[in-house]
Amino acid sequence: MAEITAQAVKSLRDATGAGMMDAKKALVEADGDAEKAVDILRVKGQAHAAKRGEREATEGVVTSYLHSTGKIGVLVEVDCETDFVARNEDFQEFAREVALHIAAANPWYVSEEDVPEEAKQAELRIFEEQAADKPENVRPKIAEGRLRKWLDEIVLLRQPHVNSDRHEGRTIEVIRTEVAAKTGENVVIRRFARFQVGEE
Amino acid sequence: MAEITAQAVKSLRDATGAGMMDAKKALVEADGDAEKAVDILRVKGQAHAAKRGEREATEGVVTSYLHSTGKIGVLVEVDCETDFVARNEDFQEFAREVALHIAAANPWYVSEEDVPEEAKQAELRIFEEQAADKPENVRPKIAEGRLRKWLDEIVLLRQPHVNSDRHEGRTIEVIRTEVAAKTGENVVIRRFARFQVGEE
Numbered sequence A, B: 001m002a003e004i005t006a007q008a009v010k011s012l013r014d015a016t017g018a019g020m021m022d023a024k025k026a027l028v029e030a031d032g033d034a035e036k037a038v039d040i041l042r043v044k045g046q047a048h049a050a051k052r053g054e055r056e057a058t059e060g061v062v063t064s065y066l067h068s069t070g071k072i073g074v075l076v077e078v079d080c081e082t083d084f085v086a087r088n089e090d091f092q093e094f095a096r097e098v099a100l101h102i103a104a105a106n107p108w109y110v111s112e113e114d115v116p117e118e119a120k121q122a123e124l125r126i127f128e129e130q131a132a133d134k135p136e137n138v139r140p141k142i143a144e145g146r147l148r149k150w151l152d153e154i155v156l157l158r159q160p161h162v163n164s165d166r167h168e169g170r171t172i173e174v175i176r177t178e179v180a181a182k183t184g185e186n187v188v189i190r191r192f193a194r195f196q197v198g199e200e
Helices: A006-016 A020-029 A034-043 A091-106 A116-130 A136-154 A172-183 B005-014 B020-029 B033-041 B090-105 B116-131 B136-154 B173-183
Strands: A061-067 A074-082 A188-196 B059-066 B071-082 B188-196
Touching: A006 A020, A006 A034, A020 A034, A020 B116, A034 B090, A061 B059, A061 B071, A074 A091, A074 B059, A074 B071, A074 B188, A091 A172, A091 A188, A136 B116, A188 B090, A188 B188, B005 B020, B020 B033, B059 B090, B071 B090, B090 B173, B090 B188, B116 B136, B116 B188
Parallel strands: none
Antiparallel strands: A061 A074, A074 A188, B059 B071, B071 B188
16 A cells, blocks of 8 residues: 555645545545546546636636425535625526536436546437437448437536526536636636435 | 344344444343344434334424524434324434534534445545555554544534534434433434535
């Protein structure tokens, strides 16, 4: 078992933008291998700003939504570049709307990049088997189409906001882009947690 | 007196989430009767991870705590056995107090069992290296002591509640046991998420 030094944790954080805890856990899991740790963070969706080569979004807001039943709760972190925008009402409203949406729509991941490659491949194989009765030359296209549909269902950014009256079928990604344009800053849905009593 | 096998202890621990010593004591007390041992642990409030136990804690509440800065948020699920207790004010108050505590104390895991064995071993190795200048025969004890201290710091149930005026240094586990006794149900802190902008 490799020793995880504070320096190694710091390097990994600088390289990925991950939090201290996440970086340390990833290094432990990778047995000290920095490159492997980056992969682990990537799979977990914790290597955000850096992996997209965007301007760093290190400010932001953490907000929550609790369903009135007390049985479903969501915590979400939405980041931006300055504390000025973090206090902006449009930005905070976006964070609250994302939390509400997550409670209702139950996405599994923030972005497509966060979906583990093995999960994608496993789904693709199932869709290919389901298309086994179709002519061979169209099977890959059918399977690809079904994979895209599956991603539309489980990836937050690809989901149309559940408040369709207000958002008219626009996806979270489209709304995110609008808030980014409005505030003039990079806006990143960094992570979320959704707990529902009784779920496994 | 029935013989208590290591296998029996392991099964009981798997079923209840109890510690090894507690499981063994309960089996001795139950004269090897596994079902009776589960009851004994339950009465003593030591069958905490009842998610794996028989009297399942499948009801409960999801609650959150948001720090006034908007930079720290916590989501926590606390489970019990019936919706009746889930609506109980003492139970809900406990959930809110745990959320507030997590925001301030920043634990990494709910219980010691949640700490990955590799992480424990990695820490132990560091503590052993730090004790290299001590006489060889006392090194393991020093390292073990430091490991326990480290666990006290990162494991939620082992932390004294941050509101020391109100809780007088009692740990979350002690407070949890009290709520379980008060409500007559198994009370389980099932999971939590703590997000902090920038993770500093």
